[in-house]
Amino acid sequence: MQELRVEPVNSQHDDLVASSLTIRAGTASHHEPGGNQQQEAGYACATVFSFHFQPTANIHSTLVSDNSLDLFAGWVKRYAPVHHSPQGPLASIETAHPFSPENVYNALCMHLQQTKRGSRQTGGPQYYFHGLAKQVRRYLRGEKSVPVALVTPYGATPSSFLALALDAKLAPNGEVVPGRVGHDRIQQAGAGESIGEAIRYWYKLKSGDFERIDVEIEVLDDKFYLTPVGYKYVEGSKTHVIRRPEFPLSFNDRLQSELWRRQLDRVRQEQPEMWRWSIEEIYRVAQAHADDSGFMHVKEEDLLRAAGPLKILGVQFGPYVGKGYDCQGEFRFLNYEPYQAPIEIKKASSGFKYQQSKYSPTQLSRAVILCVRHDMQNVPHNVDVIQLATLGSALGR
Numbered sequence: 001m002q003e004l005r006v007e008p009v010n011s012q013h014d015d016l017v018a019s020s021l022t023i024r025a026g027t028a029s030h031h032e033p034g035g036n037q038q039q040e041a042g043y044a045c046a047t048v049f050s051f052h053f054q055p056t057a058n059i060h061s062t063l064v065s066d067n068s069l070d071l072f073a074g075w076v077k078r079y080a081p082v083h084h085s086p087q088g089p090l091a092s093i094e095t096a097h098p099f100s101p102e103n104v105y106n107a108l109c110m111h112l113q114q115t116k117r118g119s120r121q122t123g124g125p126q127y128y129f130h131g132l133a134k135q136v137r138r139y140l141r142g143e144k145s146v147p148v149a150l151v152t153p154y155g156a157t158p159s160s161f162l163a164l165a166l167d168a169k170l171a172p173n174g175e176v177v178p179g180r181v182g183h184d185r186i187q188q189a190g191a192g193e194s195i196g197e198a199i200r201y202w203y204k205l206k207s208g209d210f211e212r213i214d215v216e217i218e219v220l221d222d223k224f225y226l227t228p229v230g231y232k233y234v235e236g237s238k239t240h241v242i243r244r245p246e247f248p249l250s251f252n253d254r255l256q257s258e259l260w261r262r263q264l265d266r267v268r269q270e271q272p273e274m275w276r277w278s279i280e281e282i283y284r285v286a287q288a289h290a291d292d293s294g295f296m297h298v299k300e301e302d303l304l305r306a307a308g309p310l311k312i313l314g315v316q317f318g319p320y321v322g323k324g325y326d327c328q329g330e331f332r333f334l335n336y337e338p339y340q341a342p343i344e345i346k347k348a349s350s351g352f353k354y355q356q357s358k359y360s361p362t363q364l365s366r367a368v369i370l371c372v373r374h375d376m377q378n379v380p381h382n383v384d385v386i387q388l389a390t391l392g393s394a395l396g397r
Helices: 068-079 101-108 134-143 195-203 258-270 272-288 300-313 349-356 388-394
Strands: 005-008 019-024 027-031 038-041 049-053 059-063 082-085 088-093 111-115 126-130 145-152 155-157 162-164 168-170 176-178 185-187 210-220 223-233 239-241 315-317 327-331 339-348 367-373 383-387
Touching: 111 195, 134 145, 134 210, 145 195, 155 339, 162 168, 195 210, 195 223, 258 272, 258 300, 272 300, 272 388, 300 315, 300 339, 300 367, 300 388, 339 349, 349 367, 349 383, 367 388, 383 388
Parallel strands: 005 049, 145 223, 339 367, 367 383
Antiparallel strands: 005 059, 019 027, 019 049, 027 038, 059 088, 082 088, 111 126, 111 210, 126 185, 145 155, 145 162, 162 185, 168 176, 210 223, 223 239, 315 327, 327 339
16 A cells, blocks of 8 residues: 655644545545544545645654655645645745645646646547556556557446557558657547546536546456546536446346346336336246256357347347457447447356457457356456346346
8 A cells, every 4th residue: 555644743723623534446535633424425536645735834754655756846835835845845834824635636646637638629628647656657658559449337448448558649541650749648649529528428518628637457368458537627616526437237146236226217107018028028038047946958148038028228239249258238328428349158157258268459458248147256347247137036026
């Protein structure tokens, strides 16, 4: 765990009460002494920080790791005068302002900052990276360019966006060549819109120029999986939180995602008769695969008999094919745009192991498993599991 701890020393103002701010595992909590109340905000930060602060105080750095000092120093230079001493570059700081939790988020979280707001006719808004985690920055500057997969409310989707290092640019022919832009950034490349507009499209955000978009980045499939977790408009003081999708298309005996639950509630309220029909059909198909069903040698493809009721619930199956993934699926949940992902039909989810070793290098490791029995011990990060019997039970049987 990376940690930056800063301890306040005695202040000559007796009426000032020290407080503490802890940022840990993507959640920030502000604690007032002598009370149990705390305010939390779902911001995911690149590093973990724990420090105490006090208005108008000398603050001594006691522990600094890796890139924590750089990030904290950037915040201090922006919001407080820095006084150097032999104890270290951040040994003492004096400020007449309390350490604001909002300011700490702004300095320490990975985020995109929109530029060229008023120049849409010359290429539209551009987005520079700020506060990149050390491992992400090192990977990008080593590779020079990294494809970006945008994480939507349904999960990751391919895109034409490219993350480019500060010393690289795109030539007119699309090749990455040396450049002197001076900023790590996301380039549209072959995309028809900016990364900000793509996020707006998928998450149904209102129009307006973004001042910043808070993000998480994971390197997977030799790509940057970019997850938006917050945003702030230029015209507005409020920072909005985007809840991170976690196995968003999973519905099984271990996990029922919030996205699925909200979708099921919507179908039940808006189409009550089709809801009842879906209950009967999904239950009927699931029962045929039960151990005590009396049917022998039922093939996994038989699960596709549930395609009709599943379409009512928002899942549409493409043709069942004999090579590669079984089906291409389309998900239409709530008011979000349609999302496509391959679907594998399996009696047991553990049977998906074979396909995991057969991904094309150009594809995302993204798939949804429709199964009878969910026995995969460790589900890959980018795979969702729909267990038919669990879905049928949730529908009312």
